Amino acid sequence: MANVRFGIDHPVVTVRDFDRVRGQFKNLGFTPNPVGYHPWGTTLSLLMFRDNFIEIIAVNDPSKFGTNSVNGFCYGRNVGKFTDRVEGLGLVALHSKDARADHAALVESGLQSQGLIDFRRNMTKPDGTPDVAVVSLGLFLNEKQRDVSNFICHQHRPELIWVPAWQDHPNGVVAVTAVTYLAEQPLDLAQRYIAFYGEAHVAQSKDIVEADTGCGLIRILSPRAAAEYYGSIPMPDWKGDTQPHGIGLTVESGTPAVLESLWNSNGVDVLRSARDTWLISPEQCGNVIMEFSA
Known part of the structure; x- marks a missing residue:
């Protein structure tokens, strides 16, 4: 099942107690990858598969809310607003290899977008050395039915994400x-x-x-x-x-x-x-x- 344009890239399980939920998924037999951090104040760990993955995410530093904001939207603050209400399956990312072209095509199709975000995320490779993932997101949040929302995700350095050891x-x-x-x-x-x-x-x-x-x-x-x-x-x-x-x-x-x-x-x-x-x-x-x- 090779991933394709707008295929399921990664569902996002958004939680308050990050360590507890990461442990729950370990109990189910998953091996989460090393914990990473977004620049806007959230922490994450990925359950990686060949063509897609599950992301576990939580707020770890709300003082960073506002970083990489686009048109007033901050990804970290969006996570915080979600966990103020509930926990569970929030956003679902869809696969992209060209975020800008795909974003333009979806806007042309009539979908409302909150814009594009480009960011870098510090991460740790399996051998323990640090590196930096480079990512572009195209936001397509459903403003009428907020909990059925998507974004497109373009990993510019996919070799740092789809690591066979993970x-x-x-x-x-x-x-x-x-x-x-x-x-x-x-x-x-x-x-x-x-x-x-x-x-x-x-x-x-x-x-x-x-x-x-x-x-x-x-x-x-x-x-x-x-x-x-x-x-x-x-x-x-x-x-x-x-x-x-x-x-x-x-x-x-x-x-x-x-x-x-x-x-x-x-x-x-x-x-x-x-x-x-x-x-x-x-x-x-x-x-x-x-x-x-x-």
Whole structure:
């Protein structure tokens, strides 16, 4: 599953207690990469796969809010506003190899943008030496349904991110294959993803809207469809907010035979779904339902 233009690059799990949630993902059998820092006051760690990854992020220094602001928007302050309300699946980054051209094309398609951000992030390579990642982001935040928002992400030095040593996880996970949202009216969000992917790549019904990004699915479920899909697993705690929001990530393991033994050893409670996948509740995963498929 090679990543393509606007494929799922990385979902962002946004939390308050960074160390606790990073530890939860270790219990699930992931090997997070070394902790890094954004210039605008957030800290992060990545769960790297061959073509995409999961980012865990939290605020570590709010005094840096305002750094790299564009038109009044500050990424760090946006993270802080999110965690003031809730924790869990916030932004979802989409893959880009040319942020400026892709940004212009999406604006032309009718999507509202908050602008482009270019920044550098200090990081540590597997051998312990320091280096600097160079990144461009194109912001496409959904101002009407704020928790179904995206940005495009262009890594100018991808060799510093897609490091083979960081892609070896005890749970055998090789990819994020789906991001799932909950919405009272999924069809209200269909046009957003048609703007990204074209009508031919967005399946629509009353209860399910599903966009094929070319590197994983973006799935929007009604409450009825979500109850059917996840069964008895509780939904993430969104503090009573009924606006559309992220609820789950699906990942694929190349070594499914090891999963249940690994989780038993680590004290992880797991449920087998009707689709023969494994479901892990949000309280064990940073307020996100994790689904593991073989």
